[in-house]
Amino acid sequence: MAKRYAEVDGSRCVACGECVYACPRKAIAVRGGCYAEVSRETCVGCGLCEKRCPAGCITMLQREAVHG
Ligand code: SF4
Numbered sequence: 001m002a003k004r005y006a007e008v009d010g011s012r013c014v015a016c017g018e019c020v021y022a023c024p025r026k027a028i029a030v031r032g033g034c035y036a037e038v039s040r041e042t043c044v045g046c047g048l049c050e051k052r053c054p055a056g057c058i059t060m061l062q063r064e065a066v067h068g
């Protein structure tokens with residue numbers, strides 16, 4: 001699994017959908033026309049959505065190490 005994943009700050013997202021078009025894995029979707037949400041399982045951490053977002057509300061986070 002990728003070491004990073006994208007997270008959206010829903011309070012700043014303007015639901016423009018740019019990240020949805022940018023994502024090569026269809027890991028991000030605008031829910032209910034309100035704000036974008038990322039499927040952490042599907043996200044490969046490429047960062048393309050973060051670069052495309054005009055609101056700057058996508059952050060790349062490190063996945064926590066999985067124990068056991
Ligand atoms: S980091 Fe890449 S795979 Fe993950 S949601 Fe953004 S564009 Fe999609």
Ligand code: SF4
Binds near residue numbers: 012017055058
């Ligand atoms: S590109 Fe940014 S502002 Fe636009 S829908 Fe995605 S997270 Fe929201």
